[in-house]
Amino acid sequence: MSRKTQITLIRLVFLILFLAVIISGKMVLWLVLFALTLPAAILFGRLYCGYACPMNTVMVAADALVRKSSGKRREAPAWLKQTWIPWLILALSIPILLGGKRLLQINIPLLPFFVLLSFVLTLFFKPEVFHHFICPFGALQRLFGRWSMRSHLVQADLCIGCKKCEKVCPNLAVRVDDQTRKANIRPADCLQCQNCVQVCPTHAIAYQRIKK
Numbered sequence: 001m002s003r004k005t006q007i008t009l010i011r012l013v014f015l016i017l018f019l020a021v022i023i024s025g026k027m028v029l030w031l032v033l034f035a036l037t038l039p040a041a042i043l044f045g046r047l048y049c050g051y052a053c054p055m056n057t058v059m060v061a062a063d064a065l066v067r068k069s070s071g072k073r074r075e076a077p078a079w080l081k082q083t084w085i086p087w088l089i090l091a092l093s094i095p096i097l098l099g100g101k102r103l104l105q106i107n108i109p110l111l112p113f114f115v116l117l118s119f120v121l122t123l124f125f126k127p128e129v130f131h132h133f134i135c136p137f138g139a140l141q142r143l144f145g146r147w148s149m150r151s152h153l154v155q156a157d158l159c160i161g162c163k164k165c166e167k168v169c170p171n172l173a174v175r176v177d178d179q180t181r182k183a184n185i186r187p188a189d190c191l192q193c194q195n196c197v198q199v200c201p202t203h204a205i206a207y208q209r210i211k212k
C-alpha cells in the first residue's frame with residue numbers, strides 16, 4: 001500500500017469518526033479530541049491538521065476535483081490577509097456554541113458549517129485561503145505549532161530549488177528563497193501532510209526533530 005493510500009485511509013477513518021460524533025449529537029467529544037491535539041502539536045507538529053481534521057479531508061477532495069478539471073483558483077484577497085481574522089472567528093464561535101446550548105437548548109452545527117465552508121471555498125480559492133486566513137482551529141494549532149519539536153524539514157544540501165514543494169503545499173508553509181534557491185519549511189504552518197515529500201525530486205524533505 002502506497003504512502004498516499006495510507007494517508008487517505010487515516011483521513012477517512014477520522015472523517016467517519018467525526019460524522020459519527022456529529023450524528024450522535026456529541027460534538028463536544030470532537031472538541032475534546034481537538035483540545036488534546038494542541039499539546040500534541042508541540043511534541044509532533046500539526047498532525048491533527050494533516051490527518052484528523054474533517055475540514056482538511058474534504059478540502060483535499062475539493063482540491064483533487066479542481067486539479068482534475070484543471071480549473072484555476074483565486075489567491076486570498078488582500079482584505080483577508082489579516083492575522084486577527086481567524087482569532088475573531090474563534091472568538092465569535094465560542095459564544096455561538098455555548099449560547100446555542102444554554103439558551104436555545106440546541107447544538108448549533110458550527111463544525112459541519114466549517115466543513116461545508118472549507119469544501120466550497122476550496123473549489124474557488126487556493127487551499128491556503130481557508131487553512132491560513134480563515135480557520136480558527138488552524139490559528140490555535142499554529143500557535144502551539146510554533147514550539148513544535150518535530151516537523152517536516154528541508155535538508156538544504158539536497159534541495160535544488162525547483163519549487164515543486166511550494167506548488168503543492170496547502171498552507172504556504174514552504175518557501176524557496178530566490179537568492180539561495182533553497183526551500184525552507186515553517187513548522188508553525190506545516191500541516192505535516194507530506195504533499196511536498198511526495199513531489200520532491202531529490203528526497204530533500206523528511207519528518208525530523210527540530211534543532212533549536
Ligand code: SF4
Pocket residue numbers: 152165168169170171172173174185189190191192193194195196197
Ligand atoms: S510543508 Fe510539506 S508537509 Fe508541510 S504543509 Fe506544506 S506540503 Fe504539507
Ligand code: SF4
Pocket residue numbers: 154158159160161162163164165166176182183199200201202203204205
Ligand atoms: S521540491 Fe525538493 S528540491 Fe524542489 S525546492 Fe522543494 S525541497 Fe527543494
